[in-house]
Amino acid sequence: MNAAPMLELxxxxxxxxxxxxxxxxxxxxxxxxxxxxVVHAVDRVNLTVxxxxxxxxxxxxxxxxxxxxxxxAGILPPTEGTILRDGRDxxxxxxxxxxxxxxxxxxxxxxxxxxLNPRMRVQDIVGEAPRVHGLLDGAAFDxxxxxxxxxxxxxxxxxxxxxxxxxxxxxxxxxIARALAVKPDFIxxxxxxxxxxxxxxxxxxxxFMRLRRELDLTYLFISHDLGVVEHLSDRVVIMYLxxxxxxxxxxxxxxxxxxxxxxxxxxxxxxxxxxxxAFSVVKGxxxxxxxxxxxxxFHPRCPLATERCRVEVPKLREVAPGQRSACHLxxx
Amino acid sequence: MNMTAPTLEVRDLKTHFFTRxxxxxxxxxxxxxxxxxxxxxxxxxxxxxxxxxGFSIIGLVDPPGRIAGGSILFQGxxxxxxxxxxxxxxxxxxxxxxxxxxxxxLNPVLRIDTQMIETVLAHKKVSKEEARQRARDTxxxxxxxxxxxxxxxxxxxxxxxxxxxxxxxxxLLHEPQLIIADEPTTALDVTIQGQILxxxxxxxxxxxxxxIWITHDLSVVAGLADDIAVMYAGRIVEKGVVGEVLxxxxxxxxxxxxxxxPSRNKRGEALRQIPGMTPSLLNLPPxxxxxxxxxxxxxxxxxxxxxxxxxxxxxxRCVHPHLExxxxx
Ligand SMILES: Nc1ncnc2c1ncn2[C@@H]1O[C@H](COP(=O)(O)OP(=O)(O)OP(=O)(O)O)[C@@H](O)[C@H]1O
Ligand SMILES: Nc1ncnc2c1ncn2[C@@H]1O[C@H](COP(=O)(O)OP(=O)(O)O)[C@@H](O)[C@H]1O
Ligand code: SF4
Ligand code: SF4
Ligand SMILES: [Mg+2]
Ligand SMILES: [Mg+2]
Numbered sequence: 001m002n003a004a005p006m007l008e009l010x011x012x013x014x015x016x017x018x019x020x021x022x023x024x025x026x027x028x029x030x031x032x033x034x035x036x037x038v039v040h041a042v043d044r045v046n047l048t049v050x051x052x053x054x055x056x057x058x059x060x061x062x063x064x065x066x067x068x069x070x071x072x073a074g075i076l077p078p079t080e081g082t083i084l085r086d087g088r089d090x091x092x093x094x095x096x097x098x099x100x101x102x103x104x105x106x107x108x109x110x111x112x113x114x115x116l117n118p119r120m121r122v123q124d125i126v127g128e129a130p131r132v133h134g135l136l137d138g139a140a141f142d143x144x145x146x147x148x149x150x151x152x153x154x155x156x157x158x159x160x161x162x163x164x165x166x167x168x169x170x171x172x173x174x175x176i177a178r179a180l181a182v183k184p185d186f187i188x189x190x191x192x193x194x195x196x197x198x199x200x201x202x203x204x205x206x207x208f209m210r211l212r213r214e215l216d217l218t219y220l221f222i223s224h225d226l227g228v229v230e231h232l233s234d235r236v237v238i239m240y241l242x243x244x245x246x247x248x249x250x251x252x253x254x255x256x257x258x259x260x261x262x263x264x265x266x267x268x269x270x271x272x273x274x275x276x277x278a279f280s281v282v283k284g285x286x287x288x289x290x291x292x293x294x295x296x297x298f299h300p301r302c303p304l305a306t307e308r309c310r311v312e313v314p315k316l317r318e319v320a321p322g323q324r325s326a327c328h329l330x331x332x
Numbered sequence: 333m334n335m336t337a338p339t340l341e342v343r344d345l346k347t348h349f350f351t352r353x354x355x356x357x358x359x360x361x362x363x364x365x366x367x368x369x370x371x372x373x374x375x376x377x378x379x380x381x382x383x384x385x386g387f388s389i390i391g392l393v394d395p396p397g398r399i400a401g402g403s404i405l406f407q408g409x410x411x412x413x414x415x416x417x418x419x420x421x422x423x424x425x426x427x428x429x430x431x432x433x434x435x436x437x438l439n440p441v442l443r444i445d446t447q448m449i450e451t452v453l454a455h456k457k458v459s460k461e462e463a464r465q466r467a468r469d470t471x472x473x474x475x476x477x478x479x480x481x482x483x484x485x486x487x488x489x490x491x492x493x494x495x496x497x498x499x500x501x502x503x504l505l506h507e508p509q510l511i512i513a514d515e516p517t518t519a520l521d522v523t524i525q526g527q528i529l530x531x532x533x534x535x536x537x538x539x540x541x542x543x544i545w546i547t548h549d550l551s552v553v554a555g556l557a558d559d560i561a562v563m564y565a566g567r568i569v570e571k572g573v574v575g576e577v578l579x580x581x582x583x584x585x586x587x588x589x590x591x592x593x594p595s596r597n598k599r600g601e602a603l604r605q606i607p608g609m610t611p612s613l614l615n616l617p618p619x620x621x622x623x624x625x626x627x628x629x630x631x632x633x634x635x636x637x638x639x640x641x642x643x644x645x646x647x648x649r650c651v652h653p654h655l656e657x658x659x660x661x
Contacts (some may be wrong), residue, residue, distance in 0.1 A: 060521040167609050197377035198548060199606035202592035206602045224522065227551075230592035233601070250599070268526035270551040272593050275575050277555055279530040282523040285491055 004087030005219050007049040007072065008188060012081035014042040014067050020292070037290045039270040041067040043242035044081070044266065046316070049186075050210030054219045056250070058226060058265070063239040065222045066251070069188045072220055073107040103133060106179035108189035112171035116163040116178075116243050118276060126177045144181075151214075152177035153207055169200035176207065180215070190222045205232065226269050231256055238262050241289050241297040244316055248323035258325035261298045296328065304329060337347030337408070338365035339390070339509055339542040345402035347381075347388045358384040358397070359438035360566040366510070366559075371533075371552030373574065377610055382546045384650075385563070386512040388412075388540035389544075390429050390516040391419035406510065416581050425455040428503035430496075432515040438487040443485035444471075444498055451505050470501040475531050499543040500528070507539060512618070516544045529556055550593060554578055562586050566613055568639060570648040582648040582655070584626045620650070628652040 018037040045175040049055050052273075057065050057281060070076035071083065072094055074090065083090050085101055093101055108116045112140040130136050136144045146156035163171055170196060172192065189208070193201040205228065222295045223229050229236060238261065245258040257263045264282040279281040279323040284301040287293055294301050299309040308328050316326040334432065347359040359381045366372045374382050387393050389404055391411065404411040404429065404639065413417065431437060439447055447462060449469035458466070464483070472477035474497045487495055489559040496516055505509055513532075517525040533556060535555075538545055545557055553560055554574060570583040581587040590596060591604035608625040619634040626633070632651045639649045 060523065149430060165631060169609060197610070198550070198589055199377060199592055200609065201609075202603040202605040205594070206605055209600075226522070227594040231597060231599055239560060268523045270525075270529070270549070270555045271595060272551045272554045272590065273595065274551075274555050275578070276558070277554060279526045281527050281530045281531060283527075285493060285524070286521060 004084070005048045006051045006053075006086060007047070007220075008084040008087075009045055009047040009068075009072070010082040010084070011044045011046060012042060012068070012071060012078045013040070013044050014064075014071060014076065015040055021082070027100045027184060028225045033127075039289050040242045040292070041289065042071070042078075045239075045242075047105075047237060047244070047247075049218060049220060051185075051218055052216065053235060054221055054233045055228035056126050057222045057239065058224060058229050058238040059222060059239035059302055060224065060265075060288055062241075062286065064242045064289075065239060066190050068239075069107065069190045069220060069222050072186075073105050073188045074102045075107065076264060093095065099133070103129075103182045105186040105188065105275045106184040107177050107188040107190060108172075108179050108192045110194050112168065112175045112195075113163060115175060116171060118163055121160050121162060122166075123173060125163070126159075126181050128183045129178070130183075135182060151180065151211070153203075167198055172196060172204055173207070176204075176211070178317045180211065184220045184296050185216070186207075186220070188222070191224065192221075193228065193230065194225065208232070213215045226266065227271075238265070241287065243297060243326065244324075245327070246323075246325045247297065247316070248320075251324050252320070256320075256323075258323060258330070259327050260302045260304050260321050262325075264301070296326075301328065336368060339370075339399065339407065340544075341365040341373060341405040342385075342389065343403045343405070345385065345388060346400040346405065347384050347393055347397060349397040351396055354614050357566050358613060359388060361402070362563075362566075362568050363402075364559075364561050364568060364571060366542045366544060368509075368542055369536055370559065371543045371545055371557045373545045373557030373560045374617070375548060375550060375553055375560060376565065379550055379610055379613070380563040381566040382563055383514050384515050386429060386546055388429055389510075390423055390427055390512055391416070392429075394502050394510040415568045418614070421455075424451060424503075424508075425506045426508050427510045427512070428506070428508040428556070430500055430503050430511065430513040430516045432632060434492075434495040434516075434519055435500035436488065437502055438495060440487050442486075443483070444485055444487070448483070448502060448505065451502055455506055466505060467501075471498070472502050473504065473531075474498075474501045475499070475527060478558070491524075493520050493528070496520060497531075500532070502542075506540060510542045510548070512544045515548070516553070518547065518549070521575055525552075532556070550578070550590065562589070563617060565611060567621070569622070569650070571639075573647045576646060580654075581641050582646060582653040583622075583650045584652070584654065585626050586648075587654055589623075 016039045018039060059065055071078050090101060123145045126148050127141055146160055149156045149159060156172050190192050193204050196204060221232055233250050235249050237244055240261050246262045257266055267280040268282055282301055295311045296309040296314050299305040314326040314328045316324050319325045343363050345359055345362045349358055362385055376382050379593060388399055399412050418451040445467060449463040452463035452466050468479045468483060469484060476482050476497055519530050536542060547553060555572050560577050561568045562572045564585050570577060570586045581590055588606035597603045606625055613620060620637055623629045623633050637651045638651050641648050642653050643650050
């Protein structure tokens with residue numbers, strides 16, 4: 001428990017400049033007050049993930065979950081901040097060490113079809129990366145691919161087929177086999193079951209849980225589905241417009257949420273146990289991340305907002321052991 | 333049971349697609365009815381025939397598909413027998429449809445007011461000013477703030493949730509007796525979905541509009557619908573009052589679906605799962621279509637079971653329904 005955490009994000013920020021389109025550039029040249037817009041997709045996020053944990057990351061669309069996940073997976077550089085892997089700054093790594101470190105984190109996406117090359121056979125989709133990175137020698141290729149496929153619940157006799165010859169759930173299994181083939185110890189799942197039917201979703205979630213046990217994996221599990229997150233995660237992180245607003249172990253988040261946004265979110269989720277009842281409602285729309293409200297981003301929708309919330313950004317701080325929340329109400 | 337006739341009664345509906353690869357029986361013998369002011373949840377996984385059922389009712393099945401049998405009684409008239417012109421007159425007027433993608437309803441190049449006023453005038457002889465008034469009132473009804481201003485906007489100036497509200501407002505313009513909503517909140521965020529579900533619930537209760545709510549999400553149906561029909565491979569396998577079906581599913585498929593909902597399982601443990609996957613509709617094996625995935629399947633299931641009343645008011649299409657006491661969740 002005293003070893004360095006598997007992953008540590010320190011004040012990670014990611015901005016995107018939204019370049020002006022053609023019409024915008026003309027307008028600007030003619031003196032119109034248009035400017036290139038900046039999206040704060042992720043705004044000074046701190047996060048620690050310990051070995052073997054499943055951390056659920058939830059929030060509404062555009063709040064920065066995927067951007068954060070891509071930075072963790074090393075496929076998108078942060079604009080600011082530090083990412084530590086096993087206590088080491090990944091920016092300081094070079095050469096073979098950097099490549100190796102990158103392989104240790106793999107990402108699994110929502111749309112398994114879009115992320116699989118349609119012209120490659122499954123055996124190459126799964127086996128290519130380990131071969132390129134010298135994780136196996138030529139003779140072992142077939143056996144290795146078979147093992148990866150079997151582990152993901154795919155019949156190896158189908159390894160010469162192409163992605164379109166598989167169902168959605170099977171394609172997600174191919175994506176999983178591909179990710180695990182390079183022997184990662186950390187997996188970022190980005191809405192990995194969102195596109196799947198309920199019965200298939202259960203199969204894939206079970207596969208994730210089994211693989212976690214068998215391979216000692218650590219997950220960052222991104223999902224907008226609170227039911228799925230509650231079932232799978234040890235700890236839950238809630239984001240709103242680029243910032244973490246609450247973080248606690250799963251039980252606490254669902255039983256004793258602190259942040260008003262967390263509570264609103266939980267109230268909005270339809271549950272199969274709730275019959276024919278009035279849906280509770282959070283007022284207002286999700287604001288644009290291009291021009292987010294000042295102070296607490298949630299203040300225009302928050303039933304408890306005060307004057308202070310409009311001007312001062314609340315700090316994320318401990319409100320109970322293991323529970324952090326970013327709301328001014330905790331100061332009273 | 334009340335004695336008033338239902339708003340909609342679908343009997344033995346068959347909608348088939350005559351493709352080169354063969355006949356796809358997308359809807360194959362579907363029967364259900366929707367009472368006045370009632371919400372019927374039509375649930376099932378992708379490809380089970382929910383949308384085609386909706387399109388059939390509203391007369392929007394495109395070739396190579398066509399209604400191959402059955403009747404669709406709407407206020408006593410059989411929609412399956414109406415001409416295209418008669419159908420067009422009903423559509424958007426007495427029956428409306430809301431789609432998952434609101435841009436199926438909205439025209440991207442027209443202002444909201446233009447679209448709404450035209451829709452009003454298409455079916456009603458009123459002045460333009462009265463039509464505008466109606467448009468504004470309806471936008472207000474679905475919870476759009478400052479409707480006067482919003483009327484002058486184009487669809488792209490709205491968020492996804494707002495666009496869906498406008499599409500719902502357009503569906504409501506003529507106070508239809510029946511609305512078919514095909515996954516209208518599936519693509520929306522949960523707080524926005526909550527807002528729309530609350531509005532819809534209020535509307536049905538106050539206007540007496542009947543609604544078919546198509547979704548794959550049992551939790552939405554649990555909170556919104558009065559009745560539920562579960563589809564599998566083009567057929568209804570179970571139907572009844574929502575609470576009864578969800579508390580005590582009779583059909584093994586419904587049973588499996590409910591069991592696989594994460595909140596119905598102990599946290600961190602393996603979810604109960606239905607093995608296998610949905611069969612291709614192109615060549616369904618004889619007998620019960622769920623057979624290859626069903627833990628209860630037997631020799632008897634090789635003969636196609638019929639939808640039958642198994643308990644009072646409870647129908648299922650299965651020879652070995654779950655009649656034992658429901659297990660604790
Ligand atoms: N134009 C078409 N030609 C051939 N088959 C079709 C056509 N439209 C629909 N189908 C078939 O009809 C069946 C039912 O389709 P439908 O879209 O109604 O299902 P659904 O349950 O609503 O699915 P989803 O939830 O994915 O929208 C599917 O097998 C589909 O492939
Ligand atoms: N490549 C990009 N260019 C410009 N904006 C982007 C880009 N990627 C993401 N964004 C913006 O960043 C914000 C957060 O995006 P994302 O991380 O994808 O959110 P989520 O996955 O939670 O939906 C959004 O407003 C999105 O539009
Ligand atoms: S800081 Fe203020 S606006 Fe933000 S959640 Fe807390 S009470 Fe609401
Ligand atoms: S008829 Fe037989 S195979 Fe079909 S659902 Fe019932 S028990 Fe299962
Ligand atoms: Mg995303
Ligand atoms: Mg559909």
